[in-house]
Amino acid sequence: MKLRPLHDRILVKRLEEEQVTKGGIIIPDSAKEKPIKGEVVAAGPGKVADDGKQIPMGVKTGDKVIFNKYAGTEIKIDGDELLIMREDDILAVIEA
Incomplete structure (x- = not known):
């Protein structure tokens, strides 16, 4: 199924966080928070301003974001x- 977001909406797939801390402690699934990093899968055309002009999006498909x-x-x-x-x-x- 294809999905195209409207206006200034984007579709994001969450990126998985590491399951082991720097100290080597394994974090169980019940203690993990949902990741706040993701990859833009699709983006709408942009917001429409009050004067009718379309403001382009600042992100594009493939961008990694927080x-x-x-x-x-x-x-x-x-x-x-x-x-x-x-x-x-x-x-x-996120720029690499």
């Missing part, structure tokens, strides 16, 4: 858990 802890709505598509959120919920783009 987002708010409680951002977005969780959805399942073809067995994959994804988040759909507004561009405003993104805090930063």
Whole structure:
């Protein structure tokens, strides 16, 4: 199934965090927090301003991002858990 977000919304797949700390301690699933890093799977065309002009998105498909802890709505598509959120919920783009 293909999904195309509307306006200033993006579709994000969470990136898995490491399961072992730097000290070698293994973190059980029950103690882990949901990751706040993800990869943009799809992005809408952008927000429409009050004057009718379209403001382009600051992120694109493939960007790795950090987002708010409680951002977005969780959805399942073809067995994959994804988040759909507004561009405003993104805090930063990870540049390598």
